[in-house]
Amino acid sequence: MKIKLELFGASRDFSNKDFLEFDIKEKIEIKDLRKKIINYLDKNFKENDNFKKIVENSVFCSEDNNIIEDNYKIVKNQKIGIIPPIGGG
């Protein structure tokens, strides 16, 4: 299945596009997706600890705009948003 990770805020620097795509064989939880993002960053932005910190401090949201917990299971093709630390106003 495909997970499309929509990028916001500081995480937009992870790619030239607005999203990252992950091909996943089995259902995974958000905490596993977090590890996959960090692996992607390790491969593509070696030694950028700031990027990893952003992922560690982010939460995630579902397509229906709910914040989802680390044990939320992704079982089908889905869009997930990454929500880095916020600061509007």
Next chain:
Amino acid sequence: MLHTKVIDIKKEKIEFSNAEKFITSCKYGASIYFVGTVRDLNNNKKVIGMTYDSHDSMVIKSFKEIYQNSLKKFKFDNQAVFIEHIKGHVLLGEVSILIAVACKHRDQAYELSRFFIEEIKKKTPIWKKEHYENEDSEWLEGNPIQTK
């Protein structure tokens, strides 16, 4: 009564007149406009502009939840709240957020206005990238979103 919108600066601007039209009513005796603008100095760096990023649908959801929470918390008889937040590249001094509130009494209006901006800072998924005089730019660190 609530109005919310994320304003894409490429298409439109935050207009005070829209807020005024929305909150003006003889039911209210007090109104307050809170205006956020882009400041010229942050952490000793000269700022020349700001890019705001937003998860639009979650921003609107968050504004509505904050409004519902305000009804429960304050239990004011009547209140009108107008919130617009900018998205995109904003120049120095330009408006990034406008919160206009109207209530029966002034103490209610002050309390409500403060409540909204503080809650938005904690709960609304908006991000800022500062642009500096030396052509550098950086995303501001921010705080983890609060969901409760």
